[in-house]
Amino acid sequence: MIISRNWLQTYFDAALPDAQKIADDLLSHSFEIEGVIEKEADAVIDIDVLPNRAHDCLCHRGIAQEYAAINKLGLITDRYHYHENFTQESDMVHTDIQSPDQCFRYTARKISYITVGKSPAWLTQRLEVLGERSINNIVDATNYVMFDIGNPLHAFDADKVVGTITVRNAQQGEVFHALGGEEYELESSDLVIADEEGILALAGIKGGTKAEVNETTKSIIIESANFNPVTTRATARRLKLFTHASKRYENGITSEITPIALESASRLISDCAHADDITLHAVSDIYPNPERQCSVEVAHTHIEKVLGISLTKNEVEDILERLEMNVHEADGVYTINIPFLRQDIRIAEDIIEELGRMYGYENIPVQKLEDHAHQSVNxxxxxxxxxxxxxxxxxxxxxxxxxxxxxxxxxxxxxxxxxxxxxxxxxxxxxxxxxxxxxxxxxxxxxxxxxxxxxxxxxxxxxxxxxxxxxxxxxxxxxxxxxxxxxxxxxxxxxxxxxxxxxxxxxxxxxxxxxxxxxxxxxxxxxxxxxxxKVRSYDDTDSYHSLSVYPYSKRDISLWAPEEYAEQQIKHIIQSAAGHILKKIYLFDTFTKEGRTSYAYNLIFQLDDDTLTDQQIENVMNAITKTLEKEGAEIR
Incomplete structure (x- = not known):
């Protein structure tokens, strides 16, 4: 996950340190860091978010929450605002879910009288620093919200949608025309978003051309939904159609964030696609089986036993509350209400792991294990x-x-x-x-x-x-x-x-x-x-590299060495004269005659990025010969 340092700053009142310091804090407590790249007016952190944290941390909000918990900082929560002039209407988009086992929640809202055009500079810059291309202010707004809070969205041209929007399974062999011009033949297990005329989008993966938003669009319908991770992944893999949306859905997200994403996108669009009569219609929200908040119990003694340290009740509660968990303690047992976003926390050991990493594993003293009985050998x-x-x-x-x-x-x-x-x-x-x-x-x-x-x-x-x-x-x-x-x-x-x-x-x-x-x-x-x-075929000092894909060439050279030179010195002279294209030197023969020593070597030449020519090799062999003769060697 690529995270912008400037984007992260929008979550905090206090000035953040440079990107490298942020990365160091995250590395110590939360994630592996692939690298930090300085940009012209920003810096990005490449974070390796594993599947267990993809539910909440494939977005800036999740990383901001982690950083805030590590450093005991508060988060700015009210970051999206409506344009000062807009109209509201009570009518809503007609929607239906025919496959509730594949679509857990579906929300939609119509916004009328918008202006499609270029995004404001700040929005374009936010996306471009992540390596994303600006499309227009509507598409950019939905992408921004996805990268910001982790729930993918899609926008349809409302005037191109006919009748009710239905979440259903595709008909066997039904053809989907995707944005970008590709066509896909679907199977009945694939989930689609459709109107009464045909497919609008491949659910959780990519939008279609039927209701594509362009510069002539005047009204849009924004979709924010949550789809089954297993079926989303299966469709994406079968069609080899992998998108930012499919990556998030296939890892699983909470349905509780779906309306938040829709509201955030509505506010952003009202501001960056504003027209004089812009109108926001009521939200349609179908949620067949609402999620139940998970709670976990863990005893204080169990925490200390597993971590091997002593913690006070206040320390435990402080760490968990910084992670946005609601905590109640009674008789040494904590009952913790888990945030909907944290789908990786389900058992007591998950809570203990959270406490350990936030406390800092480096702060846990090393203890010698007690002697234990000899275990049986497999x-x-x-x-x-x-x-x-x-x-x-x-x-x-x-x-x-x-x-x-x-x-x-x-x-x-x-x-x-x-x-x-x-x-x-x-x-x-x-x-x-x-x-x-x-x-x-x-x-x-x-x-x-x-x-x-x-x-x-x-x-x-x-x-x-x-x-x-x-x-x-x-x-x-x-x-x-x-x-x-x-x-x-x-x-x-x-x-x-x-x-x-x-x-x-x-x-x-x-x-x-x-x-x-x-x-x-x-x-x-x-x-x-x-x-x-303990048996190994290598030494600790050995180093390894990939072999070049380009062919190597072999040459031999034999010489009478100067009396004062050892064999390793001769090798060094040859390597220095040949340079980087000489990959290997092997001594294959040596003998002494009349007080003089002869050495014969195999020389292996190769380039890492191109094929060697005979002329290149000849030039290097001439250089080796001249250097050896200059040192007093006689070429045989």
Missing amino acids: PEVYVEHRIINFLIKRGFSELENYSFVKKGDQSVINPIASDKSALRKNLTKEMQAALALNTKQADFLNINTLKVFEIGTVYLKDSEQQVCTIAIEPLTKSARKRDGTSQDQLESLLTEMKESLDISIEPEFEQNMISFVLPNINTIDAHAFTELF
């Missing part, structure tokens, strides 16, 4: 890590491939992609793909034998199994001559594994691989359990 974890350690110590690399594949015995109801529509029934297919990919990088990695394994779950028709697949692929004749064929090496490895781990294995051979179901282990050394997690 045999599946034990055998899995013993196999992992056995293979890593013998130079194998562990793979982690996707469980989702194109074809398998078990299908996925809502696949994330067409090639991930099933669950894997073996590990071998993906491992073959990994072997092929790494074979292409063999020179880059300076390996002549690929040794990899994976331990993971496979999904058969009637069961799941934990399987280990191991592959050995000699890449050169010398490797095969030295170590034997894939099958020779695998058979030898299996024999050693059985003896070393004292396990029984029934392997299946497939070309250069073997697979077996993880066995039951005969003995468990409980005292050595923690040692299982």
